[in-house]
Amino acid sequence: MKKFGDFEFDDRRRHLRAGGHPVRLSGQAVDLLCLLLDRPGELITREEIERRLWPDRNVNFHHSLDVVVSRLRTVLGDKGASPRYIETVPRKGYRFLEPVTTPGADARSSNEPRHWSRRLLPYAAVALLAAMLAILYAQTRYDKFVPPQRSQASPTVPAR
Secondary structure (H helix, E strand, O other): OEEEOOEEEEOOOOEEEEOOEEEOOOHHHHHHHHHHHHOOOOEEEHHHHHHHHOOOOOOOHHHHHHHHHHHHHHHHOOOOOOOOOEEEEOOOEEEEOOOOEOOOHHHHHHHHHHHHHHHHHHHHHHHHHHHHHHHHHHHHHHHHHOOOOOOOOOOOOOOO
C-alpha cells in the first residue's frame, strides 16, 4: 500500500482509492502510476515508459502516452499550470512530485528476520536429519573396522 496526498494505491491489487472511495483507472494508467510511484521524485524517461507500457510498439507512442498521462492527471485532479502530482519534463519524461509513503514498511522490516527463519527452517531440519544419519552410518561402519575391546582378564597365577 502506498499513500500520497489524499490517495492510497494498493500495488498488489492495483487499486486506487481517494478518501476511502475506489477510483477507476485503465490498465495503462495503472501501469504508469505504478512506475511513477515506485520512483517518486525521479525522472522517468519517455523511452522507459514506452518500453514498459508499449513493448510491442504497435501504436503511435507519443500520442498514446499523452492520452494516458492526461487521463491519469484528470483522475488525480492534477490539471492546471502548477501540477501537484505529475510534472512534465519537456522532451524527456515525467516526475512524480508528491512524497509517497508506505505505511507498514516498518512493520515489514521487523518481520523480516522471522520471515527468513521460516524459510530456513526446512533446510535446517534436513541438515539435522542428514547429520544424524551420517553419524549412525559412521557408527555402524566403525564397529566393523575396529573390533570392540575385550576386557583384559588379569593374568592367572599358575597353581602350585
